[in-house]
Amino acid sequence: MPELPEVETIVRGLRNGDHERKLLVGCTFTDVKLFWERTLASPVPQEFVERIIGQTIVDICRRGKYIIFHLTEEKLLIHLRMSGDLRVETIFDEHGVVRPDGRHDRVVFYFEDDLRLVFVDPRKFGRVWLTKMPEKILGKLGPEPLSPGLTCETFFDLLKTRRRQLKPLLMDQTFLAGLGNIYTDEALHLAKLHPLQKADKLTLEDVCRLLNAIRSVLREGIQKNGASIDWVYKGGSYQNTFRVYQRTEEPCLECGQSIKKIIVGQRGTHFCPGCQPFFS
């Protein structure tokens, strides 16, 4: 389940072209093969293909969990959702044979110079947009947690007007962009805050601790190339550092108490009752 660190890792890989020194930046789309139509959020398939062919990739960035391909005429947005991933490869293998399509390949973007970008997505939740107005989608997102512009004070102001529980609020992408289930649980534990705590009950000190914790787990996640769980996303090692996530009934590394799992906002939520007391 790619969250901010996993998406950031993928974007860095795409930008740096660690695939046989072939760079996507500068490549021009020559064709698109579509195996699962619903992967295209907009426009409709025919228009999508007609419009993207001939455009060149200028840059590749991230906003929240969205991957943004800056093209010459418009933007290509990709959201990996639960199980999406991107694969860059040559079209032909070392024997000069066209590589076979993978079972979970949903969209394949072809470029000149024997290169293709494959959107893989076993669970088919991922979505792709081609748009001239990316702000219509990205504009709804909350601030970037790692942006220096987000201070403890501004974060405190954002939280103090909300009466929601911390966990669902932090996972709300319109409130803060990039956190998912894993990093939210990890950040709340590091900040010693209960997932059911109401946002407006936090003191400025609590909020500073929370923001620092969020940044800490995200930075560590990025540094470890993200977390690999569920057979989906590969290559990361942050899963070896989990403090609470998927450690139900195991001892807390801080206090030794047994980690509990509850359901909050339809999401499995892991926390330590000892380190993260609820207060009112």
Place this chain on the structure above:
DNA sequence: CATCAACCCTGAGAGC
């Protein structure tokens, strides 16, 4: 504004 549930999907793991 907050909460909740359904929906979209498939692979994995459990139970039989």
Place this chain on the structure above:
DNA sequence: TGCTCTCAGGGTTGAT
């Protein structure tokens, strides 16, 4: 071995 069942999870949508 192979079947059926349940679960996980991000985000959207609609109801309360």
